[in-house]
Amino acid sequence: MIIKIIFSIVIVFVSTIIGEIYANGYRQRTKMISQLISTLQMLETEIVYASTPLPFLMQKVSRRSPPEIANLLETTSEILLRKEGYTFSEAWQKGIELSHKNSALYKEDLALLINLGNNLGNSDRDNQMKHIQLAMEELRRNYDEAIHLQNKNVKLYKSMGLLGGLAIVIILF
Amino acid sequence: MNPMESNFIKKASNMDTHLQLEQYLCPELRKIVGKIPETFKTTMEEIRLRMNQPLMVYGNNQDYFVSPTGELVKDRERGFPVGRINIENTLQFISNYSIYAVEEELKRGYITITGGHRVGIVGRVVTDDKGIKTMRDFSGLNIRVSREKKGVANSVMKYLINERGDFYNTLIVSPPQCGKTTLLRDIIRHISNGMPALGLRGLKIGVVDERSEIGGSFQGVPQNDLGVRTDLLDGCPKAAGMMMLIRAMSPEVIATDEVGKQEDNMAIEEALMAGIRLITTVHGNSVEDLYHKKIICNLVKDKIFQRIIVLSNKGDVGTIEGIYDGNTMKNLIMSPIRNRVVRSNDH
Numbered sequence: 001m002i003i004k005i006i007f008s009i010v011i012v013f014v015s016t017i018i019g020e021i022y023a024n025g026y027r028q029r030t031k032m033i034s035q036l037i038s039t040l041q042m043l044e045t046e047i048v049y050a051s052t053p054l055p056f057l058m059q060k061v062s063r064r065s066p067p068e069i070a071n072l073l074e075t076t077s078e079i080l081l082r083k084e085g086y087t088f089s090e091a092w093q094k095g096i097e098l099s100h101k102n103s104a105l106y107k108e109d110l111a112l113l114i115n116l117g118n119n120l121g122n123s124d125r126d127n128q129m130k131h132i133q134l135a136m137e138e139l140r141r142n143y144d145e146a147i148h149l150q151n152k153n154v155k156l157y158k159s160m161g162l163l164g165g166l167a168i169v170i171i172l173f
Numbered sequence: 174m175n176p177m178e179s180n181f182i183k184k185a186s187n188m189d190t191h192l193q194l195e196q197y198l199c200p201e202l203r204k205i206v207g208k209i210p211e212t213f214k215t216t217m218e219e220i221r222l223r224m225n226q227p228l229m230v231y232g233n234n235q236d237y238f239v240s241p242t243g244e245l246v247k248d249r250e251r252g253f254p255v256g257r258i259n260i261e262n263t264l265q266f267i268s269n270y271s272i273y274a275v276e277e278e279l280k281r282g283y284i285t286i287t288g289g290h291r292v293g294i295v296g297r298v299v300t301d302d303k304g305i306k307t308m309r310d311f312s313g314l315n316i317r318v319s320r321e322k323k324g325v326a327n328s329v330m331k332y333l334i335n336e337r338g339d340f341y342n343t344l345i346v347s348p349p350q351c352g353k354t355t356l357l358r359d360i361i362r363h364i365s366n367g368m369p370a371l372g373l374r375g376l377k378i379g380v381v382d383e384r385s386e387i388g389g390s391f392q393g394v395p396q397n398d399l400g401v402r403t404d405l406l407d408g409c410p411k412a413a414g415m416m417m418l419i420r421a422m423s424p425e426v427i428a429t430d431e432v433g434k435q436e437d438n439m440a441i442e443e444a445l446m447a448g449i450r451l452i453t454t455v456h457g458n459s460v461e462d463l464y465h466k467k468i469i470c471n472l473v474k475d476k477i478f479q480r481i482i483v484l485s486n487k488g489d490v491g492t493i494e495g496i497y498d499g500n501t502m503k504n505l506i507m508s509p510i511r512n513r514v515v516r517s518n519d520h
Contacts, residue, residue: 051276053269080270085200087262088270122265124307125273 004173011172012165019161026150026157028104032068033143036113037136039065039073044132047125054088054121055080071099092117112138190320193288194220197316199262202228205253208243220316222260227252260311267292267314279308289319289389289396319389321397325352325491326359331371332496332505333360333480338372340364340426342445342477342499345454346463347484352491353454354386354430356484358397360452361387361428365400376450379424380405381414387430415440419447426450438468445477459483460497476500485509 039061046057055077062073076095079086086094093114100110116135120128195203198220205228206220219231227238227249237245238252246252267284268275278284283293296311333341343360347353367375382388382405388395390407399405404422406414411429415437418424427444432453444451455469460481464470472478481497493510497503 047271047273051271051274053271053274055269057271083196083266085203085266087265121268121270122261122272123309124276128273 008169008173011168012162015165015168016158016161019157019159019164022157022161023154025104026146026153029106029109030143030146030150032104033109033139033146035066035069036109037139037143039069040116040132040136040139044129044136047128047132051125068099068103072096075099088121089114089118092120106142109139109142112142190288190318194290194316194318197263197266197286197290197292199259199266202253202255202259202263205239205241205243206230209239209245210243213245218318220318222255222263222314222316224255224257224260224312226255228255260314263314264294264311276307280305282308285385285389285391285396287391287396289321289391291317291319291386291389293317319397321358322352322355322491323359323362323398325356326363328510329356329360329482329493329496330363330368330373334368334371334373336372338374340373340376340450340452341479342450343452343480343482344463344469344473344478344499345452345482345484346457346460347454348458348486349456350490351484351486353484355491356482356493357428357430357452357454358387358399361403362398362400364426364428364452365402375400375402376425377402377423378404378426378428379415379418379422381409381411381418381427381429382407383409383411383414383430387428412436412440415444419444419449424449426452428452430454431456433466433468435468438471441472441477451477458485460495460502473499 042061042064043057046052046061050057052060058073058077058080062070062077065073072095075098076091079091079094080088096110096113096117112135116131119131123131195206198206202222209217209230213230213232217230217232219229219236221229221231221236223229229236229238229252230245231237237247238249240246240251241253244251264272267286272279275284279294282295283291285291293315294308294311295313296308298308299306333343335341345353345357347356361378361380364373364376365378367373378400380387380399380403382390385407387397388399388405388407389397390405393407395405395407404418404424406418409417411432412434415427415429418427427449428451430453432441433455441451455463455466457463457466460473460483463473463481473481476499478499481499483494483497485492485494487494487509489511493506495504495509496506498505
């Protein structure tokens, strides 16, 4: 009897955690997008007011960014400083591939970033500002969508985890 | 006198110079330029990229097309055609991946890179009511190799210092591409470091480097050795810069490139009044040429310059045709001083 009860508790516990993990993916994405937006804000300020060249700018901004984004910026800047002949957009893409293999961001979020990378650095300040603002605008749209998904799915997955666990227990015993 | 004495120039690390330069080319061109024979690379003065035209290099007073395998050819059909992508990528490396960070430089039409090399840029210029705003659609690059030739002034210095170890006001006269700035730079270094053998103690020297050619500054740091007592004002208009130096840095000597404007005159007078020595350069082929230039002519007639050095590229770049005494207009050297360039690996 006691074994049965312990077993049931474990099953419910595990399935709740699985539900939580799924739900967390949605929360992570919204968090990441909002962090990305503030990082782009910093990029814009650095470009427009300080004209810092990209490799140094990335290092500077990475120090003030959360770890996942800092990773992307640092990887890119390292590739650039090695001067192996990669253009900025190539280095940026590599950085995204290396640092966002398992990230919570969706393909469409990453595509936005890659697109921004194709334009960063190759025009004057006014133009750079426009590109960054456009990317931020699009990220905000993705953010709204992410929030919407989060509101819809977090509760769903959480309760599905719990209820699923209970269902298994009832069926088994 | 023996024109050969102490006139062997050690070229500063040639290997490093072009390795450093090749880093700035896009990978495709890097490979091709890497295959150019070493012997040519040590004398290479320019690499030229023009859109849809063959890659060209200039050296030994003539230009060559470069084939995809790095051969120097005279037949343009065999040259490697430079495309838009080559120019754009090369410019990325030159601008440190950030065109927006070199906006000021684009307005002037050139960028100075590490090592003091200079990259000239052409393209479509965008203007607004304030003048040139920026440049885009880049169509050509000219990478000029800068070789710091330490020692070119060794044989000249003794004519520029009097028996009390005082420096004479000096004017360097030279046609373009004859090593005018190179000579000026080396004289600056000698004045700044001092030459105990000639009784010259190191003097405080202020340099106004309007076109960033003397110091070859990269992000404000001179890439060429200008000596220990040198203060460099980079990118500053000459007249304003001279005044700034007089007021702020108490120099004993002021050096600048290519005077000739009306306002320069004022600044020069100001400097002379403050007891400051001058060294400057001017375009021209001979002393007679000076009399056709208004500002310089007056200065020469007033016997401001006690020494006038005339350069030419007869024989070699940087041949010193004559050193004239500004008071008597007599040539102080018997025969032209040739700048023998000796390659050395012992540094």
